[in-house]
Amino acid sequence: MSSIREKFGKRLLQINGVKRFILVRNDGEILAHNLAEENPETLSSILLFSALNCDKIKSGFGFRNTKYMAVSKENNENLYIFQMEKYYLGVMQHANANMMELIRDVSSFIDSIMMTKANIS
Amino acid sequence: MSTVFQDFKSINGFIGGYVFKPKIGILARDMPAVYKDKKLSDLADVLIKTYKSGSLHFPNIIDVSICFQEAVIIIREAPNSVFIFILADPASNINLFNMTLSVLMEEVSELVEVPEQVEKAEKTEPDAITQPIKAGPLTAEELLREGPLSATLLAIQDALAMVMGPIARVIMIDALNEWLKTGPPSNGAIPLLANILCKEINDSQRAEDFKKRISTLVSQTNN
Numbered sequence: 602m603s604s605i606r607e608k609f610g611k612r613l614l615q616i617n618g619v620k621r622f623i624l625v626r627n628d629g630e631i632l633a634h635n636l637a638e639e640n641p642e643t644l645s646s647i648l649l650f651s652a653l654n655c656d657k658i659k660s661g662f663g664f665r666n667t668k669y670m671a672v673s674k675e676n677n678e679n680l681y682i683f684q685m686e687k688y689y690l691g692v693m694q695h696a697n698a699n700m701m702e703l704i705r706d707v708s709s710f711i712d713s714i715m716m717t718k719a720n721i722s
Numbered sequence: 723m724s725t726v727f728q729d730f731k732s733i734n735g736f737i738g739g740y741v742f743k744p745k746i747g748i749l750a751r752d753m754p755a756v757y758k759d760k761k762l763s764d765l766a767d768v769l770i771k772t773y774k775s776g777s778l779h780f781p782n783i784i785d786v787s788i789c790f791q792e793a794v795i796i797i798r799e800a801p802n803s804v805f806i807f808i809l810a811d812p813a814s815n816i817n818l819f820n821m822t823l824s825v826l827m828e829e830v831s832e833l834v835e836v837p838e839q840v841e842k843a844e845k846t847e848p849d850a851i852t853q854p855i856k857a858g859p860l861t862a863e864e865l866l867r868e869g870p871l872s873a874t875l876l877a878i879q880d881a882l883a884m885v886m887g888p889i890a891r892v893i894m895i896d897a898l899n900e901w902l903k904t905g906p907p908s909n910g911a912i913p914l915l916a917n918i919l920c921k922e923i924n925d926s927q928r929a930e931d932f933k934k935r936i937s938t939l940v941s942q943t944n945n
Contacts, residue, residue: 644779647775650771650772650775651776654769654771654772655772655788658768658769658772658788658795659790661761661765661768662757662765662790662792662809663896664790664791664792664793664892665791666790666791667790668789668791668812669788669789670772670787670789672776672780672786673783673784673785673787673820674780674782674784675784680780
């Protein structure tokens with residue numbers, strides 16, 4: 602029987618365009634990933650550091666919610682960082698993926714998880 | 723005066739932008755007046771750190787963008803360690819902004835070679851965002867939420883949103899804080915609030931558009 606973390610990864614990888622992912626808790630613990638070339642520890646640090654800065658930028662500009670952060674790369678294998686309460690999800694896309702569709706689908710996936718969590722609690 | 727933002731201004735959803743070089747400061751800006759230079763410089767440091775955290779790990783980085791509910795911020799590094807930050811409506815065509823950025827990179831980097839042309843907008847003005855709100859019976863948020871002026875102020879905020887996009891609420895709150903410092907809020911003082919908002923808009927064309935949209939409201943409050 603697969604664990605919740607495995608199910609999470611399996612469902613995430615079913616989204617069109619998702620190549621790699623990493624799920625990190627805000628204390629730095631890596632909960633799940635399927636990284637191959639990337640070092641999970643390094644990437645988790647980037648996620649946490651970026652999320653911290655996003656909060657500073659958000660309050661500095663007077664904005665309310667952060668939706669996501671995107672790192673665009675020349676090879677088009679962009680990295681997206683999403684916040685899920687105390688967790689951070691990093692998603693790397695396939696080079697030929699449609700950016701807007703991927704962001705929309707991953708955001709919907711996150712919303713569905715958060716909604717399920719809210720219903721359970 | 724730099725023309726670096728002229729091309730962006732013609733793109734739907736452009737909110738503002740500025741060019742920054744660490745240790746030198748702001749080289750050019752076209753931001754809503756609500757964001758003072760000191761605030762933008764402080765934020766530039768955080769924006770650059772965010773970009774650097776990505777570029778250290780991904781040498782083939784093009785840019786970093788952060789999508790908030792109210793705006794997308796695009797961070798890009800030009801040659802000479804010059805950074806450009808663009809704020810745009812999240813619903814706008816972000817690819818168009820990225821393409822324009824690519825075309826303008828050289829022009830942006832050249833700004834650092836002419837430091838005497840540094841544009842310092844409102845150099846002597848205090849940072850309004852960090853100014854404490856004058857104590858009073860109502861805060862800016864409360865004025866919008868409740869009380870006899872709420873409906874009028876929300877209508878003004880809606881008009882502002884038509885001109886400035888999702889950043890309107892930020893500008894409105896800042897303007898209300900300024901307005902509260904001038905005296906007790908009243909219908910008779912609405913024209914003064916309109917003037918503060920026009921100053922905050924910091925763009926003559928948009929300010930004119932805004933004035934037209936609220937002209938009926940302002941004339942009603944005068945009666």
